[in-house]
Amino acid sequence: MVYCSNCNKSIDLRNKTIDTLITYIQGEKVILTYVECDTCDSKLYVQIDNDETKQILEQLVKVIDRSKQDKQNMDKLRKQYKRLNLKLSNLRKELREQYEGRKVWNNVILNTEPLTFSIK
């Protein structure tokens, strides 16, 4: 469950469309994942990625695909999956900390509200 940082209403993510926004913060390309609050239309940012985390995500998908076919190497693949998944969540956490509070350019208007993540 996520709470709107603007109006404090709870938002059930299961019924929400999750959108992404590719933007630049201080010259660095980032991909922000967000949902919109039903009550006040605020964008609630729930995830941040960059090229590095996207690459890890691609590797994760490959490991999942391989594990469906390659039953003999299950243990090895499971370990790989765990390692990549941990790396991914650590990097995303670092990115959240790095960009929290920065101004976001959303291609249409300059959002003057600082970036705040709804998931910590």
Ligand SMILES: [Zn+2]
């Ligand atoms: Zn709201």
